[in-house]
Amino acid sequence: MAMIRYQMFIEEEQKNMLDDLHRRLNLPVAELVRRAIDRLVDEENKGVAYQEADEQINTLLSLAGVCEGGPADLADNHEQYLRGDTKA
Numbered sequence: 001m002a003m004i005r006y007q008m009f010i011e012e013e014q015k016n017m018l019d020d021l022h023r024r025l026n027l028p029v030a031e032l033v034r035r036a037i038d039r040l041v042d043e044e045n046k047g048v049a050y051q052e053a054d055e056q057i058n059t060l061l062s063l064a065g066v067c068e069g070g071p072a073d074l075a076d077n078h079e080q081y082l083r084g085d086t087k088a
Contacts, residue, residue, distance in 0.1 A: 010018075018029050025032070074081060 018032055021027070021032050022029050071077075071081070
């Protein structure tokens with residue numbers, strides 16, 4: 001199979017994880033990425049790649065509208081409320 005150069009950006013933590021796997025498995029980072037792509041595509045074709053994430057999203061969405069009342073600006077200022085910066 002012909003190899004094609006592909007350049008992309010990844011998060012620093014992803015780079016650190018790849019470097020760790022590279023050292024532990026003694027495999028080139030490019031090979032690890034190719035294997036990860038193959039695994040993701042295989043799982044997606046079987047319908048399981050994002051099943052866990054979908055379940056988490058559905059669980060969180062089930063909470064929407066559960067609470068009544070609260071401050072009118074809660075959606076906009078939730079960070080301040082979580083930190084206790086704003087009086088409820």
